Amino acid sequence: MGNTKLSMIQSEPVQAKTDVRTNGSPYFSEQEIKEVRDGVDGLKSMLPARCYYDNDIYNYEVENILKKNWLCVGRWDWAENPGDYFTTRMFGEPIVIVRGQDSELRALINVCQHRWAQVVPDGSGNTKLFVCPFHSWTYGLDGQLRGIAARSLPGFDKKNCSMPSLRLEVWEGFIFINFDQEAKPLAPQLEGLKDVIGRHGLSEYRSGGRVEYETQWNYKLSFETGYEAYHHEGCHKSILGGTAHQYGPIAFGDIWGVYAGEPEDGRHAYPFGKPSWFTPDDEENFDEKSIFIGIYPSLITYLNTHQVTFIVTEYDEVSRNRAITANAFAPWAFGRPGADDLMKEQNGRMAFVQDQDTSCCQNLQKGLRSSYNTKSVVHPLESQLSHYYNWVMGHYLK
Ligand code: FES
Ligand SMILES: [Fe+2]
Structure with missing residues (x-):
């Protein structure tokens, strides 16, 4: 494992290099683009609500986003x-x-x-x-x-x-496919992530448990829900309430973003509990941070020293898909005393957390259908969403 410290990572978010501001899009008004990209009165908006239920928009996204980018x-x-x-x-x-x-x-x-x-x-x-x-x-x-x-x-x-x-x-043990034979190779686009994950040896992590389920929501909601910790205050309040402020974005690339949380005053920010149940051989490499990595448009992962949890989506319809939430563990973790029981426990926690996210995504999809949805707010504690929204919107403005 490498010894790159997370603190070496650029602490200020970097803007996406793609900066397409020519409109001419039949899908968005100038005002909507401004609200998502620049914000109004200091606050940005999420994508317009119809991006989550409109069939024409979905079909456009299939051809121009999902079939043009790398899907895990x-x-x-x-x-x-x-x-x-x-x-x-x-x-x-x-x-x-x-x-x-x-x-x-x-x-x-x-x-x-x-x-x-x-x-x-x-x-x-x-x-x-x-x-x-x-x-x-x-x-x-x-x-x-x-x-x-x-x-x-x-x-x-x-x-x-x-x-x-x-x-x-x-890439790092994740299998990606691309329908576009001309697409840029993936690995060079993820070079910048090496500083974040270099020490983990993620490519050797081995699969543990999984849950499979049908999603009654637009595919973007699975990604977005994993791409911010602000929903700890509501969706995961019973286990993670009061921890949202511990998280913040730490690095961005053109097609990815990372946010992380650190324990504070003995109160942990780990979604599945403090991972003290495993300790790597080299304790120098034990990382107290919880890291979330989003690779647009399809992979959202949660990573700590011994475990990566990730969501794979099988795209089907505008607001119905199939998904797998799965765990993989560091190879050394399998040899620890009681590993089977500990992994079973972690898999149970993963399923519990996914149930909470499922409930929230279903609820969100219902609310998105309202014809009164004209203005949303991206809270500063979920600011990395704007980087993703900007990336999505860029595909409409090319
Ligand atoms: S052998 Fe495959 S369709 Fe006939
Ligand atoms: Fe969640």
């Missing part, structure tokens, strides 16, 4: 060994993430090129070949068509009949 689909060890795979789905596109015999991870469109049946049933497993359940055409783990059942087709070139593939990158 899981962790490296969800398909750890050659032949391991798991399925996911984005905007109706069936996708299979598979580790080939060459140990490379790939993202394939999970559709047979015969008559477009879904090839791999929803779920996970290990296989040597993918066999379509309809007429048994077979595909290699690289997506290439290997065999046509019953009778070959003279003159038919199997090479032109592969399952389409998407871009895939693994």
Whole structure:
């Protein structure tokens, strides 16, 4: 592990470099853009409420945000060994993430090129070949068509009949995919995060528990709720009330932001309890801070010395999606006495906190539908949201 101290990180938030101020957007008025980007009377606004329920806006975001940026689909060890795979789905596109015999991870469109049946049933497993359940055409783990059942087709070139593939990158153990073959590589865009996470060895964290659930809200709300600690005062009041002021933004990049909280007067800001139940071998590297990292538009994570908790979204409709909230733990944590019970406890806390967030997101989605929603306020204790809103809005103004 590296020894970079968090205090070395720039303490003043940096503005996003992208600064697109030409309007011409059919989606936002000049006034709305001003309220989000610059604020009025010193206070900024969230995105207009219709961004969370309007189908036209959602469809625009699918084509211009979600299909143009890197989307997290899981962790490296969800398909750890050659032949391991798991399925996911984005905007109706069936996708299979598979580790080939060459140990490379790939993202394939999970559709047979015969008559477009879904090839791999929803779920996970290990296989040597993918066999379509309809007429048994077979595909290699690289997506290439290997065999046509019953009778070959003279003159038919199997090479032109592969399952389409998407871009895939693994960053710090998180698997990201991108529908845009021309998209900028992800890792260089996250260089600035090295100072924040360098000491954690996050790429080696191994998966622990998870909860899967259907979200009855717009995908942005999952991200936004994890991207501020101000809601500790309401949503998580029973366990974290009175801690919101301990958190603040510490660094921003073009497509990411980080905020963190420090314990104060013996009162901790840890969402899942003070992590004293594990101590790394090298106590110098024990970090008392709780760090939240947002990588736009899809990954929100909570990180401390021994554990990362993150949300993966399977995008479906404007206000209905599927999501997974999951834990991964530092490799050394698995060897600690009583690790199984301690991890079970942490997973239980994760589920408890997610239930509270679920309740708040459902409630928020209901309120957003009101036709009286004309002016919102971003509180200074959730100021990092404005960096994210600015990033989202930039996709409408290009
Ligand atoms: S649709 Fe897959 S083999 Fe026919
Ligand atoms: Fe929360």
